[in-house]
């Protein structure tokens with residue numbers, strides 16, 4: 001799958017649509033999910049054009065890979081869930097039910113997150 005330069009997260013990175021930013025560095029941007037599914041729901045995305053976790057895993061530089069994972073801990077601290085805990089999700093491709101075709105990590109917390117997976 002080729003990268004769609006007009007996906008919603010590409011527009012957020014370019015500043016064409018607003019987002020509620022929580023963290024930013026050279027490689028990564030984090031912002032609140034527009035339809036939160038928990039008391040805390042943050043998205044972390046790479047600034048580079050990667051379609052999915054698979055694409056990112058295969059093509060990102062070591063610096064980009066490190067920045068994404070480092071951002072998890074920084075964002076968790078910033079939103080107050082580092083001690084209480086949280087769930088990290090990266091929906092990937094069709095079976096993963098990924099909706100936005102730009103790699104992103106969900107950070108969900110602020111409450112007990114229940115069972116890991118519900119199939120519907």
Ligand code: 5GP
Pocket residue numbers: 008019020031032033034035036090091097098099100101
């Ligand atoms: P996915 O199902 O692809 O893993 O998750 C995509 C997420 O992006 C959803 O949780 C959805 O609420 C969020 N989202 C979609 N459009 C926007 C937007 O324009 N702004 C923000 N902040 N989040 C969005």
